[in-house]
Amino acid sequence: MDFTFTPEQDALSEQARGFLAANPEPSWKELAELGWTGVSIAEEDGGAGLTFVEEAVLLEELGRALYKGPFFSTVAVTLPALPGELRAEIAAGETSWTLAFGPLVPDLDTADRIAIVGGDGIYELEGAEREVLSTTDETRPVGVVRGGEPGRRLADSGVLEEIRNRTLAALAIEACGVARRALEYAIEHARTREQFGKPIGVYQAVSHPLADAYTRLELARSLSYWAAWCVAQATEDADEQAPIAAAAAKAFAAEAAVQVCETAIQVHGGIGFTWEHVLQRLYKRALWIESFAASSTTLRAEVAASLLDAKPDQASGFSQTPVSLTQGG
Amino acid sequence: MDLRDTADEAAFRGELRSWIEENLPEELQGHRGGAARFEGEEMRAWSRALHDAGYAGLTWPKEYGGSGASYTHQAIFLEEMARAEAPPHVGVIGLGMAGPTIMTHGSEEQKARYLEPILSAEEIWCQGFSEPGAGSDLASVRTSARQENGHFVVDGQKVWSSFAHLASFCILLTRSDPSSTRHAGLTYLIVDMHAPGVDVRPLTQITGEAEFNEIFFDGVRVPAENLLGEIGGGWQVAMTTLLHERGTLGFALQAVLEVQVRKLAALARDRGADPLQRDQIAREWIEAQALRFTNYRALSKLVKTGMPGPEGSISKLVWSEANQRVTKLALELLGPDAALAEENAPYGGYWQHQQLRSRGNTIEAGTSEVLRNIVAERVLGLPKSR
Numbered sequence: 001m002d003f004t005f006t007p008e009q010d011a012l013s014e015q016a017r018g019f020l021a022a023n024p025e026p027s028w029k030e031l032a033e034l035g036w037t038g039v040s041i042a043e044e045d046g047g048a049g050l051t052f053v054e055e056a057v058l059l060e061e062l063g064r065a066l067y068k069g070p071f072f073s074t075v076a077v078t079l080p081a082l083p084g085e086l087r088a089e090i091a092a093g094e095t096s097w098t099l100a101f102g103p104l105v106p107d108l109d110t111a112d113r114i115a116i117v118g119g120d121g122i123y124e125l126e127g128a129e130r131e132v133l134s135t136t137d138e139t140r141p142v143g144v145v146r147g148g149e150p151g152r153r154l155a156d157s158g159v160l161e162e163i164r165n166r167t168l169a170a171l172a173i174e175a176c177g178v179a180r181r182a183l184e185y186a187i188e189h190a191r192t193r194e195q196f197g198k199p200i201g202v203y204q205a206v207s208h209p210l211a212d213a214y215t216r217l218e219l220a221r222s223l224s225y226w227a228a229w230c231v232a233q234a235t236e237d238a239d240e241q242a243p244i245a246a247a248a249a250k251a252f253a254a255e256a257a258v259q260v261c262e263t264a265i266q267v268h269g270g271i272g273f274t275w276e277h278v279l280q281r282l283y284k285r286a287l288w289i290e291s292f293a294a295s296s297t298t299l300r301a302e303v304a305a306s307l308l309d310a311k312p313d314q315a316s317g318f319s320q321t322p323v324s325l326t327q328g329g
Numbered sequence: 330m331d332l333r334d335t336a337d338e339a340a341f342r343g344e345l346r347s348w349i350e351e352n353l354p355e356e357l358q359g360h361r362g363g364a365a366r367f368e369g370e371e372m373r374a375w376s377r378a379l380h381d382a383g384y385a386g387l388t389w390p391k392e393y394g395g396s397g398a399s400y401t402h403q404a405i406f407l408e409e410m411a412r413a414e415a416p417p418h419v420g421v422i423g424l425g426m427a428g429p430t431i432m433t434h435g436s437e438e439q440k441a442r443y444l445e446p447i448l449s450a451e452e453i454w455c456q457g458f459s460e461p462g463a464g465s466d467l468a469s470v471r472t473s474a475r476q477e478n479g480h481f482v483v484d485g486q487k488v489w490s491s492f493a494h495l496a497s498f499c500i501l502l503t504r505s506d507p508s509s510t511r512h513a514g515l516t517y518l519i520v521d522m523h524a525p526g527v528d529v530r531p532l533t534q535i536t537g538e539a540e541f542n543e544i545f546f547d548g549v550r551v552p553a554e555n556l557l558g559e560i561g562g563g564w565q566v567a568m569t570t571l572l573h574e575r576g577t578l579g580f581a582l583q584a585v586l587e588v589q590v591r592k593l594a595a596l597a598r599d600r601g602a603d604p605l606q607r608d609q610i611a612r613e614w615i616e617a618q619a620l621r622f623t624n625y626r627a628l629s630k631l632v633k634t635g636m637p638g639p640e641g642s643i644s645k646l647v648w649s650e651a652n653q654r655v656t657k658l659a660l661e662l663l664g665p666d667a668a669l670a671e672e673n674a675p676y677g678g679y680w681q682h683q684q685l686r687s688r689g690n691t692i693e694a695g696t697s698e699v700l701r702n703i704v705a706e707r708v709l710g711l712p713k714s715r
Contacts, residue, residue: 001338001401002331003625004633009330053330187709201711204702210711211704215643222622222640223615229332248615300611301604307594307614308607 003225009057016061024065028110032093037075045084046091052166056173056228063177066281068139073098073107076170078115080162081122081155099163100125100145106292108132108143116150120157123150137284162234165246167293169227172249175257175289176224179217182257182282186210186264193269206267213260220253244306251299257286332625334405342405345384349413352378359414372419376450379418385448386424393432393444404580404628411584422492423447423454427500427519429573434517434558434566443498443519455496455522457487457544458567465699467502468511468564472546474503474518476560481505481518481551483526486543489693493529493542496522501546502567505560515563519555526550536685578694579624579644583617586648589655589683590617596662596680606662613655620647639708646700649690656684 005013019034020026031037039054041047048054055075062071074090078097082090089095098111099122105114109132116125128148132141190201190210200206227249230242261283265272272279290296334342357375379385387403389395396402410417418424428447431439446452463469472485483503493499499520506514520527526549531539558566590613597610627641659680660667671678691697705711 001334001625001629002633003622003629005330187711190711199712201705202714204698204705204714207705207709207711207714208698208701210709211701214704214709215647218640218643219616219619219623219647222626223619225330225626226332226618226622229330245618248618251611252615252619297608300608300615303611303614304607307610308597308602 005057009054012054013057013061016058017064020061020065020067025068028069028096029093031069031071032091037071037093037096038087038091039075040079041087041091042084045088047087051232052169053225053228053232056169056225059170059173060177060180060224063174063285064181066139066178066278066285068110070096070098070107070111072140072170072174073105073111077101077106077163077167080159080166081115083154086154101160101163102293103144104133104142105145106140106142108145109141114145114148115154116145116148117157117160118150121153122155122157122159124152124154125149126151135288137281137288139281140285140288161243162231164293165227165231165234165242168246168250168299169224169231171289171293172220172224172227172246172253175250175253175286176217176221178282178285178289179213179220179253179257179260182261182264182279182286183210183213183217185279186213186267189268200267209263210267213263216256217260220249220256223249223252244303247294247299247302250294251296251303254286254290255296258283258290261286332622338401338405341402342409345406345409346413348382348384349409349415352382353413353415357416372416373450375416376418376420380448380450385418385420385450386428389428389432389444389448393428393440394448400628400631404624407580408584411581411588414588417581419450419453419492419495420447422456422496422500423452425578426456426570426573427454427498430500430517430557430566430570431519433569436554438554439519439557446497452497453492453495455490455493455499455542455544456570457490457499457501457520458570459489460486461488465696467567468515470502470504470515472501472503473507474505474516474551475507476505479553481516481553481556483518483520483546483549483551485546487546488532488543489541490529490544491541493522493544494531498522499544500557500570502563505563509561512564514561515567516560517557517563517566518551519557520546520549520551521555524549524551535688536682579620579627579641579648582645582648583620583624586617586620586651586655589652590614592679593655593659593662596659596676600662600664600675602662606658609654609658613651613658616647616651620644620651623647642700642704642708645694646697646704649687649697652690653684653687656680656687660684 035048036058038047039050039058040052043049059076074096078099079087081099095112096110097113097115098105098107100114100116108130114125114128115122125145125148128145130143130145132143135141187210190206191199193200227245230245234242261279265279265283268277268279271277354375357371376385383396384406386395387398387406388400391397424447428444431443447454458467460470460472462471472483472487474481474483499522501518501520503516503518504514505516526547528545530543532541532543533539534541593610593613602610623640624644627638630638663675663680666675667681670681674681702714706713
């Protein structure tokens with residue numbers, strides 16, 4: 001059992017953080033040149049042949065930087081539906097994709113091509129009219145497509161489960177990146193902002209909510225990388241935990257990110273409520289993540305069904321004694 | 330990153346699981362080793378069996394009678410014990426706190442004298458740290474140790490000491506310099522619990538049981554060779570003890586929480602749950618998984634770097650509050666039957682008892698308030714609140 005990142009994964013994370021700090025609005029081509037668009041694409045298709053865990057490392061940093069572009073819709077969502085030669089175009093940075101699996105299609109302003117779920121398969125949508133809608137989170141536009149014809153058949157609908165798991169896990173990881181940055185701002189503010197002659201982080205009414213925010217974030221990260229690992233495994237040997245891990249991670253991490261941002265806004269006081277401060281944009285991304293694909297409540301209903309409705313044969317096995325640390329003194 | 334057991338870990342887990350199945354007496358299954366319901370004999374026999382099979386003091390070095398195993402094996406051991414609802418070795422305080430402290434600060438004579446009987450459960454230990462006036466603020470300890478003709482004379486009172494009524498020895502934090510305050514002037518002693526002047530009284534808690542004791546010391550003579558560390562250096566020694574208290578505790582707690590959530594789900598299947606309750610159950614299952622994988626992250630970092638990661642500091646905080654919510658949710662599922670007690674209640678009053686006991690979880694072994702201060706100051710780097 002090893003739940004640490006490899007030195008290569010750590011290096012990727014550092015590279016991503018450094019690059020995005022210097023280039024907050026990178027083009028699709030630039031991401032391809034860094035090798036990010038083809039991380040999990042096979043080497044023979046021009047990719048790096050790595051896994052969803054490495055993609056997760058990137059998604060965390062992209063979330064942290066509030067990256068605006070079709071990485072999520074292409075890599076996290078649509079990729080499993082695409083055959084090898086189309087993946088090669090993604091690795092090369094020539095095309096980006098999005099998938100219309102619900103009425104609101106993500107990254108519709110930037111994605112080059114659109115896939116659509118229809119009947120028993122996933123098809124390329126051709127000749128459709130796009131309407132990009134205004135969104136609260138300006139960094140994550142969605143839109144609707146009208147008309148058009150199904151063109152090339154891309155994949156069997158059996159791939160939708162993998163797409164669902166990747167989408168949920170990716171959103172969970174992004175949420176962790178968003179929450180981390182909000183928490184960093186809040187900690188810095190609590191250390192330096194003085195009121196009544198002291199840094200406000202001295203006051204436990206400020207420091208304890210921050211300790212709770214950190215706690216929620218670390219729990220969210222543990223779940224999200226568990227989900228990412230299950231998703232990565234699932235491509236090899238159908239990890240049966242992947243669907244529930246992805247649901248659990250998204251349900252928890254999206255709520256955690258919203259809570260952490262709310263705590264950060266509160267700790268900042270008035271400045272946290274202004275348009276000027278980046279917190280409002282982090283908060284809106286967190287809210288976007290919570291609302292997209294499936295809400296936390298919906299996902300918990302799925303978890304509850306798998307816990308309570310699946311196998312009623314388990315014996316209760318009740319015993320009589322307390323759960324106790326039985327130490328102390 | 331590979332979240333599966335390695336071949337070696339899987340083999341260890343498999344052997345251990347079969348060993349527990351074959352050796353755990355039925356009447357002990359489900360007991361958490363709480364001192365309240367044990368007079369010790371059956372617990373000692375179980376503890377000896379664990380020792381004979383090499384499972385006591387897994388991470389202790391071989392020279393002290395341990396198995397020299399990795400932290401990962403210790404974590405697997407704690408998980409499997411919790412899953413089987415097997416009580417821990419009766420030497421909880423000796424194995425987890427007194428032993429490691431003696432290994433770090435003890436003389437060769439002390440190591441030779443005390444360590445082996447901890448493993449074999451011949452000698453049980455208790456801890457004398459908290460006092461009526463020194464809880465979270467441990468540095469305000471007042472129990473005195475006066476030096477007199479080559480020994481110490483101890484007077485004072487300790488509280489919240491489990492196993493004291495069974496114990497042979499106590500690790501005792503005293504104030505040896507009456508003019509000192511706070512962290513200076515403290516001295517750490519090993520005290521024979523059968524010495525004249527030691528009086529142990531059970532302390533009945535909110536559940537009606539007495540898991541803990543008060544210990545009164547009235548002119549107790551403690552030989553000079555029972556000093557652990559330096560005179561006046563007791564605070565440093567006590568920090569070693571507390572570090573070990575919180576060490577791999579997270580694993581035991583997380584595995585216990587998973588068992589608790591499994592029982593909660595079973596209760597919901599037996600008696601039904603409405604959609605809001607189902608949402609809460611799912612929430613608790615998710616949080617239990619989150620705690621589990623957070624512990625794995627901390628453990629992996631410990632194994633790789635020798636230093637526990639900061640994630641580990643939130644383990645007990647998360648567990649205690651989760652256990653309170655889970656047990657309260659169980660009472661809600663019981664409906665009006667939640668008012669019943671013991672044999673009149675469903676499942677023998679298990680949940681009523683668990684819920685009341687859980688209120689202690691956010692107090693014992695570091696209150697949630699103290700733990701939040703630790704996270705804020707040591708992990709987040711916020712300025713100290715005092």
